[in-house]
Amino acid sequence: MPDRSDRYQLPSWPKTQFDRDLWNEVFGDIAERLEAREGLEASFEMLQAQGVQASLDYIQATVAPQIATLQVSIDLAQDQIDKIVIDGISPNSAKLGGQLPGYYATAQALADGLAAKVAKTRKVAGKELSADVLLEKADVGLGNVDNTMDADKPVSTPQAAALAKRVPVDAAAGFTKTEKAQAVANIGAGLLAGFRNLIINPAGLQNQRGVVGAVTLAAGAFGHDRMKAGAAGCTYTYAAGGGVIVFTITAGSLQQVIPASELVGREGAYMLSWDGTAQGRINAGAYGASGTVGAVLTQASNHIVEWTAGTMSKPQLERDFVTEFTTMSTYELTRACHHYFRRISEPALHGVVLTGYGPVVSYQIDPPMRAAPALSFPNPVHIYDGAGGEGAITGVASVNGTNPWTLSFLPSLAAGGAFPTAGRPVMTRFGNGGRMDLNAEL
Numbered sequence: 001m002p003d004r005s006d007r008y009q010l011p012s013w014p015k016t017q018f019d020r021d022l023w024n025e026v027f028g029d030i031a032e033r034l035e036a037r038e039g040l041e042a043s044f045e046m047l048q049a050q051g052v053q054a055s056l057d058y059i060q061a062t063v064a065p066q067i068a069t070l071q072v073s074i075d076l077a078q079d080q081i082d083k084i085v086i087d088g089i090s091p092n093s094a095k096l097g098g099q100l101p102g103y104y105a106t107a108q109a110l111a112d113g114l115a116a117k118v119a120k121t122r123k124v125a126g127k128e129l130s131a132d133v134l135l136e137k138a139d140v141g142l143g144n145v146d147n148t149m150d151a152d153k154p155v156s157t158p159q160a161a162a163l164a165k166r167v168p169v170d171a172a173a174g175f176t177k178t179e180k181a182q183a184v185a186n187i188g189a190g191l192l193a194g195f196r197n198l199i200i201n202p203a204g205l206q207n208q209r210g211v212v213g214a215v216t217l218a219a220g221a222f223g224h225d226r227m228k229a230g231a232a233g234c235t236y237t238y239a240a241g242g243g244v245i246v247f248t249i250t251a252g253s254l255q256q257v258i259p260a261s262e263l264v265g266r267e268g269a270y271m272l273s274w275d276g277t278a279q280g281r282i283n284a285g286a287y288g289a290s291g292t293v294g295a296v297l298t299q300a301s302n303h304i305v306e307w308t309a310g311t312m313s314k315p316q317l318e319r320d321f322v323t324e325f326t327t328m329s330t331y332e333l334t335r336a337c338h339h340y341f342r343r344i345s346e347p348a349l350h351g352v353v354l355t356g357y358g359p360v361v362s363y364q365i366d367p368p369m370r371a372a373p374a375l376s377f378p379n380p381v382h383i384y385d386g387a388g389g390e391g392a393i394t395g396v397a398s399v400n401g402t403n404p405w406t407l408s409f410l411p412s413l414a415a416g417g418a419f420p421t422a423g424r425p426v427m428t429r430f431g432n433g434g435r436m437d438l439n440a441e442l
Contacts, residue, residue, distance in 0.1 A: 196318040200226045200336045203327050204245025208343045225337040230255050246313040255306035257442035263299040270297045273322045278310030342438040355422040368405040373438035381434030385424035391417020
């Protein structure tokens with residue numbers, strides 16, 4: 001019969017008949033075991049409830065009175081602390097928790113506390129801490145501070161100096177020459193100020209006479225356009241550099257004449273500047289370095305700017321102050337140089353053969369020159385009349401009429417030249433290979 005000892009297992013053999021007796025026997029035993037278990041659990045729960053209540057009763061009877069006593073002690077101590085703080089009672093006589101202060105302190109604690117204190121001989125702004133310290137504004141470096149309104153405060157000397165350099169926009173300003181030059185340079189207004197340079201061909205790029213190599217000039221003779229030798233002549237070489245010609249004067253002096261007409265409406269103090277080691281001067285003044293040479297120029301006469309031995313490029317003569325170098329456009333510069341000198345290759349001359357004179361020719365000058373030019377022919381110019389008359393012009397026999405804008409002259413002909421038929425028109429031959437110089441230099 002299955003029982004609890006073998007967990008109610010049935011054997012595999014022999015076969016067991018499952019009937020009412022077997023059922024009642026097995027489940028009856030299980031029912032007994034369950035009833036015993038339930039009785040045990042009921043007993044434990046009763047004991048547990050009884051234990052909790054007992055613990056609560058013990059705490060209420062024993063611990064609660066002790067907590068109440070501790071709270072009374074804390075309240076008493078707080079009252080004593082408040083009395084010390086509020087009433088100023090000496091802590092040496094007051095008790096805290098029924099004990100004097102020394103009860104809570106140790107020698108080490110006292111030493112540590114005193115070490116953190118500052119001696120009363122210590123000074124703040126020169127004043128000892130033995131009494132209340134009253135600091136003045138000077139004690140903290142604010143002796144010059146006052147309550148003056150900002151609008152009423154005076155301007156300091158450095159501020160006044162800085163403000164004096166500002167440009168007013170609501171009134172005319174009186175600048176020194178140096179200040180004017182600096183202002184122009186600061187805003188890059190050299191070109192906006194107009195063409196100030198009175199020197200023609202300052203870049204040295206115009207060389208109509210074709211001088212080359214070491215140029216040696218007699219007194220008053222010209223090399224590069226508008227540049228001529230001084231009273232002792234001049235020897236110089238030149239080279240291109242930075243888009244301009246750099247002159248190296250090795251002997252004598254190199255000068256340019258500024259016509260009085262250039263000063264009409266522009267009289268005043270002028271400054272001469274250039275790049276290089278040469279010394280310069282205006283008229284008969286003393287020689288000096290670039291930017292230091294100045295003179296008052298008027299329209300009453302021509303003026304001379306001149307340089308001695310050394311290098312010289314980008315010369316500039318301008319009124320009042322020195323600015324950055326400027327020059328004319330190539331077109332303007334060419335016309336300006338032609339105003340004084342013009343070398344014409346294979347000139348187009350026209351005229352007519354007059355009885356008893358031979359050919360009389362003319363030339364239209366454009367643009368007009370400074371004055372009626374002197375005429376010369378470094379290379380002969382060939383002309384013909386188309387009917388057998390021809391010749392080579394080598395000079396001027398006589399001038400019929402000339403002015404800054406036109407020429408009319410009787411040419412000198414090379415030997416063998418003849419124009420037998422009066423009334424015939426004459427003109428230069430194309431590709432004649434000649435040159436004609438028109439000179440109105442100063």
